[in-house]
Structures are given as C-alpha cells and as structure tokens.
Amino acid sequence: RxxxxxxxxxxxxxxxxxxxxxxxxxxxxxxxxxxxxxxxxxxxxxxxxxxxxxxxxxxxxxxxxxxxxxxxxxxxxxxxxxxxxxxxxxxxxxxxxxxxxYGGEREKIVETALTYLGDPYALGGASHDGIDCSGLTMVAYATVGISLVHYVPSQDAVAAPISEADAQPGDLVFFNDDEHVALYLGGGMIIEAPDYGIPVRIVSLNTWSGIGYHFGRILQS
Known part of the structure; x- marks a missing residue:
C-alpha cells in the first residue's frame, strides 16, 4: 500500500x-x-x-x-x-x-465509526485500544445487527457491487489489493483505520494513490 x-x-x-x-x-x-x-x-x-x-x-x-x-x-x-x-x-x-x-441504520453505522476517530491502528484489533480496517467496519455494522467476518476479502465477498455514483453513507470501499476496506461517508470521503502510526481518520479517497478500489453494499435499504 x-x-x-x-x-x-x-x-x-x-x-x-x-x-x-x-x-x-x-x-x-x-x-x-x-x-x-x-x-x-x-x-x-x-x-x-x-x-x-x-x-x-x-x-x-x-x-x-x-x-x-x-x-x-x-x-x-x-x-x-x-x-x-x-x-x-x-x-x-x-x-x-x-x-x-441520513437516518436509520446508515446513520447508526457512521455514528459508531466516528466514536473510533483518533484511536490507534492495531492489526487484528477491534476496540478503542487499537483497531484495524476490517475491525472498524465490523464493529460499525454490529451496531445494526449485521455480523461481518474480521477479514477484508470475506467482507468483500458478501457485499453487492455498486457504482461510486450509487454509494451512500455506510457503504463499503474495498481496495483492489484485498488489504484495505473503509466506510464511505459520501462526497468522496471515507472513515478508515489505515495503517500503523496513523489513527482512525476521515480523508478523501484521493489520499490513496496507486491502488484501485470498488464499492460494496451490505445494507439494502
């Protein structure tokens, strides 16, 4: 990456x-x-x-x-x-x-992810003491009763492909190397747990360079 x-x-x-x-x-x-x-x-x-x-x-x-x-x-x-x-x-x-x-489950997912803003990155983590990318999406979705496996390819496998134009807050952004996932906020912005030494943050998708990405939807509403 x-x-x-x-x-x-x-x-x-x-x-x-x-x-x-x-x-x-x-x-x-x-x-x-x-x-x-x-x-x-x-x-x-x-x-x-x-x-x-x-x-x-x-x-x-x-x-x-x-x-x-x-x-x-x-x-x-x-x-x-x-x-x-x-x-x-x-x-x-x-x-x-x-x-x-936004309302409903999508808003709850975003709100939950925001509580981790500034928390440290930890590979395999899923708490405020340390969290990784798929851990962040996993705990966010758990608040609306959706269980996700703590593994990027597994989350990608259960998400329905959607276009960027159709993406809504709470949808997922998967990077094509299968090593990173982020939560979409809208307007080209994501909340993510990116890597060691970088806390959970909100950034533009343009922050990433050299790696393609695609959008996935788990919520159907």
Missing part, C-alpha cells in the same frame, strides 16, 4: 474550530432551552475532538428532540472534524454533516 503524507489529528480543538462552526451550522433550534446552547457548545468544543466524536453522537443528542437540533449538533461535529482535515476540511464537513442526518 502507498499512502500520501498524512498527519495525526490534533488533540485540542482551538480557535480554528470555533471560527469554522458558524459557517457550518444549520438553523439553530427555536426551542433553545431544550437544546445545546452556544455556551455549552463552545465549552464542549474546547475539549478534545475525540471526546466530541464519542460524546456528541447525534442519536443520543436528539433522541427526544427535533431535526433542527440534530442539524445543530451535526454541524458542530462536522466543524470540528473539518478543522483537523487540512485542505479537505470543507468537503469533510459537508459529507459528515449529511451522513449524520
């Missing part, structure tokens, strides 16, 4: 994140008393980005709320991730915010 240069996500979200949030937000909830206030949001943003991914899962934040509230939290998470994603930041923000509003 040949990777272009990448950098480890920053541990602390600072002023760059705060500057991005307003432009990424959707309409703030009218019932602000029942939602996350700007002060609460800024306090949360001041903590590290991995904590954001783990604690501000959209399903928990909006379990008794409205779509407006969901948009608000999704925009915040997208802004934080975008601030750490270099030149692909705007594309990451759009893809992530849309994926987090």
């Amino acid at each position: 040949r990777l272009q240069a990448s950098r480890k996500p920053a541990l602390i979200a600072g002023s760059a994140v705060l500057a991005l949030i307003p432009g990424l937000m959707f309409a703030a909830p009218a019932n602000a008393a029942e939602s996350i206030s700007p002060q609460q949001l800024q306090a949360t943003i001041a903590s590290n980005s991995k904590l954001i991914a783990q604690k501000l899962q959209v399903s928990a934040a909006v379990s008794d709320g409205s779509l407006q509230k969901e948009n608000y939290v999704a925009g915040a998470i997208a802004g934080i991730v975008a601030a750490e994603s270099g030149p692909n930041g705007p594309e990451v923000a759009v893809a992530l915010a849309q994926a987090l509003q």
Whole structure:
C-alpha cells in the first residue's frame, strides 16, 4: 500500500474550530432551552475532538428532540472534524454533516465509526485500544445487527457491487489489493483505520494513490 503524507489529528480543538462552526451550522433550534446552547457548545468544543466524536453522537443528542437540533449538533461535529482535515476540511464537513442526518441504520453505522476517530491502528484489533480496517467496519455494522467476518476479502465477498455514483453513507470501499476496506461517508470521503502510526481518520479517497478500489453494499435499504 502507498499512502500520501498524512498527519495525526490534533488533540485540542482551538480557535480554528470555533471560527469554522458558524459557517457550518444549520438553523439553530427555536426551542433553545431544550437544546445545546452556544455556551455549552463552545465549552464542549474546547475539549478534545475525540471526546466530541464519542460524546456528541447525534442519536443520543436528539433522541427526544427535533431535526433542527440534530442539524445543530451535526454541524458542530462536522466543524470540528473539518478543522483537523487540512485542505479537505470543507468537503469533510459537508459529507459528515449529511451522513449524520441520513437516518436509520446508515446513520447508526457512521455514528459508531466516528466514536473510533483518533484511536490507534492495531492489526487484528477491534476496540478503542487499537483497531484495524476490517475491525472498524465490523464493529460499525454490529451496531445494526449485521455480523461481518474480521477479514477484508470475506467482507468483500458478501457485499453487492455498486457504482461510486450509487454509494451512500455506510457503504463499503474495498481496495483492489484485498488489504484495505473503509466506510464511505459520501462526497468522496471515507472513515478508515489505515495503517500503523496513523489513527482512525476521515480523508478523501484521493489520499490513496496507486491502488484501485470498488464499492460494496451490505445494507439494502
């Protein structure tokens, strides 16, 4: 596998994140008393980005709320991730915010994968202590009751081939060398556990060079 240069996500979200949030937000909830206030949001943003991914899962934040509230939290998470994603930041923000509003099993799969953002790579791993590419897709799909074998070729074998144009959040991206799989977010963006020394991250498919890839679908809805 040949990777272009990448950098480890920053541990602390600072002023760059705060500057991005307003432009990424959707309409703030009218019932602000029942939602996350700007002060609460800024306090949360001041903590590290991995904590954001783990604690501000959209399903928990909006379990008794409205779509407006969901948009608000999704925009915040997208802004934080975008601030750490270099030149692909705007594309990451759009893809992530849309994926987090998709609904149903696809949204749950993406949310689960996000809780591993920043966790270390470990061959054969499937926990926050260390995880590999097929481990990430396996644990993400397990949250919607789908059991996958912890092995890239086996996951590829049970996935129905689809085109990139038809791919939706939660579909899988398989690399043609049968050594890597990633979870598709949309807009050409993936979340992946790539290799030793590189934590779980969100990147453009263009980050990979020299290896072809194809899309697969396990969810039929």
